[in-house]
Amino acid sequence: MPQLGRLVSDLGPDKVLLDRPDRVLYRYDAIAEGEVPLAVALPERTEDVAALVRWSRASGVPLVPRGAASGLSGGSVPVTESVVVAFTRMRELRIDPGARLAEAQPGVVTVEVSEAAAAYDLYYPPDPASHKQSTLGGNLAENAGGPQCFKKGVTGDYVHALEWVDAEGKVRRATREAHDLVGLLVGSEGTLGLITRAWLRLEPRPKHTRTLAAYFGDVGAAAQAASRAIAAGVVPAKLEFMDGACLRAVEDAFRIGLPRDAAAMLLVDTDGDDLEIVEEELELVAAACREAGGRVQRAGDAQEAGRLWQARRAVSAALGRIHPHRMNEDIVVPRSKLAEVVRRIHELGEASPWPLVQFGHIGDGNLHPNILYDARETPHEEVHELAHAIARVALEHGGVISGEHGIGLTKRAFLAEALPEPTLSALRRVKRAFDPESRFNPGKVLP
Ligand SMILES: Cc1cc2nc3c(=O)[nH]c(=O)nc-3n(C[C@H](O)[C@H](O)[C@H](O)COP(=O)(O)OP(=O)(O)OC[C@H]3O[C@@H](n4cnc5c(N)ncnc54)[C@H](O)[C@@H]3O)c2cc1C
Known part of the structure; x- marks a missing residue:
């Protein structure tokens, strides 16, 4: 492509990757696979980025921005003939x-x-x-x-x-x-x-942090405890949820010492500068967990707290050992609906041929139901249908289809169901005002 020669001369040869083995690596993020980009640009300063956009205007080739590609909605994956702009050298x-x-x-x-x-x-x-x-x-x-x-x-x-x-x-x-x-x-x-x-x-930094884990015999009870703790007036620093399947996956992979028989776990931090208040808030959360039938384990020291948080951070890696592929949903529902939604999704999982696990930032009402599958054996469309059912559960309960991972590529098809047409049309007008020729990340977000 002649325009690529111009790109190399505009930016400098050491800032453009053209060899196919290099480019192939930029077709993925943490969840999706797209097209191999025509080239990968590695800008080092703002002027390089401005030059890239001017080149894109002149050549008509769109640009796909990319950070570390840890995204979970295919946002940095090219879907048309484009140049990926990888920002990893801009690290001042x-x-x-x-x-x-x-x-x-x-x-x-x-x-x-x-x-x-x-x-x-x-x-x-x-x-x-x-x-x-x-x-x-x-x-x-x-x-x-x-x-x-x-x-x-x-x-x-x-x-x-x-x-x-x-x-x-x-x-x-x-x-x-x-x-x-x-x-x-x-x-x-x-x-x-x-x-x-x-x-x-x-x-x-807050001066004090305290941590507890609570284990439940029922996923809905854990969600109920989370809602109750917040209703009691506590704003924990962190309030995370993992279902039993996640606990077992983490335990199988990392032997942290989590109970294998629990149906769900809440992991909670309270923090602040006044130790008395931090302790008091932790006790209020513990009481809400016990009321909902939970077994509470307070972390004795920072080391034990670190071990519990290691369990939460290890979920994604541990799930990868069960099946190589996963569809990662990112729904948000009102906290008052959490127990019902968590149970509904659990039921969808029980009726599904693939493991469906749940974890997430439950304090925010943000859940990540993950469908685990092997794309070599399972048609993507079938898994997509289950993902759609999960999105519908969120919408039926007054929720939204993405809390933090974005719409990107993988949730684009659901957006028309999630937003009313006037809102979509307003968003299209915003896109046209900023990017009239659709040169930035085409094929993403808006259906
Ligand atoms: C194990 C794991 C845990 C995760 N946990 C969380 C979590 O707790 N919370 C959360 O929010 N997300 C989480 N994520 C998702 C992901 O890490 C986030 O979405 C993160 O913000 C993506 O950053 P990135 O640098 O990898 O961006 P990428 O995946 O490379 O890109 C993401 C989007 O940003 C755009 N982009 C990148 N750089 C620029 C730029 N300079 N200008 C304009 N657009 C740009 C891309 O085009 C794309 O649309 C998790 C992912 C994994 C794999």
Whole structure:
């Protein structure tokens, strides 16, 4: 393709991958497989990104932004002839303790922000379970959540300002003033513009944290306990859920010492600067768990708490040992409906030929039902039907089909059912206003 020669001369040969074995690696994210890109661009600074967009305008070849490809909705996977823009070389990070801000390029790995801020007793609260792999660019584009987001808020709540490149190749700055451009760009899944820098708010670390695990004989009872704890007025720092199948998968893989006979587990942290209040809140959660029939185990020390959290972080890896493929749903339902929804999904799983497991940030009403299967034996369409049934359960209970993983490619087909036509049409107009020729991440999000 002659335009690729121009791309190499515009950007420099060391910033473009053209060999097929290199390009093939960029057709995947953590869940989906797309087309092999025509080329992979590896920009190092904002000017490179602007040059890429200008090249895209001239050549007509779309751009697909990509962070670490840990995404779970196929967002960074090309679906048309495109060039992938991999931001992994843009890794500058500077902490300004006075302003309590981190200034970062999009390729910075999420956990690195808190690691760098720790020198000033500060941290960056958004903590996707993938924080050791995912990048800030991906987090911003998906408005990533995580265990701490129940109390602390999601990625978008920590954005002070953004620098981004628009569809004309111009470098712009988005702030919260007047029309909230930050609010539009965060969560836009790479479809409105390319984020090249972010100024992120940091917070002082809470002085005390306490942890408990509670085990239940019934999935619905665990969900009920979560709702009760919150209704009692506690806002735990983290409130996570795993069903019995997840517990057993983790135990088989990592021998952490989890009970194999439990139907569900809640994992809870309370935190703050006043130890008395932190302890009191943990006791209120423990009481809600016991009332719902749970067996409560308080972590005796930080080591034990770390071991319990290791169990939660290990779920995805452990599930991969059961079947090589999974369809990862990301529904959110009102907390008052959690028990009913968790039970309904459990029933769908019992009637299905494939294991259907559930875990998630239950404090936020955010559940990840995962269908485990082997794509070499199972037609994708059949699994898709079950995923659709799960999405419908969420919608019937007043919920939504994505809390944090985005719509991307894999949930695009459900969006028309999830949103009314006037809303879809407004979203299409926003897309056209930002990207009239659909050069940014085509084939994603909007049906
Ligand atoms: C084990 C595991 C656990 C996970 N846990 C969580 C969790 O707790 N919470 C959560 O929210 N997610 C979670 N995820 C999903 C995933 O890690 C997040 O969606 C993350 O934000 C993606 O970051 P990434 O750098 O990998 O982005 P990618 O997957 O590469 O891309 C994601 C999206 O961002 C766009 N994008 C990337 N960079 C830019 C940029 N600079 N400008 C514009 N658009 C851009 C891409 O086009 C794509 O649409 C998990 C994934 C795994 C595998």
